[in-house]
Amino acid sequence: MIAPQPYKYKCSQCGFTKVVKPKSDVMNPTNMLSKCPKCGEKLTKVPLSLFDKIFR
Numbered sequence: 001m002i003a004p005q006p007y008k009y010k011c012s013q014c015g016f017t018k019v020v021k022p023k024s025d026v027m028n029p030t031n032m033l034s035k036c037p038k039c040g041e042k043l044t045k046v047p048l049s050l051f052d053k054i055f056r
C-alpha cells in the first residue's frame, strides 16, 4: 500500500497556496480545489518542497 503524498495547490495569479494532505482511506471533497478562492484563476497542483514541510 502506497501512502498518498501531500501536495499543494498554487495560484500563479495571486500567489494563493493551499496544502492538501490526502488520507489513504477517505477522499475529502473539500480538498478538491480547481479554482483559486481569491481570484478564480485555475490552480496548479504541485508537490510539496522541503521548504513547505518545514514552514507549514
Ligand SMILES: [Zn+2]
Pocket (backbone or CB within 6 Å): 011, 012, 013, 014, 015, 016, 036, 037, 038, 039, 040, 041
Ligand atoms: Zn488566485
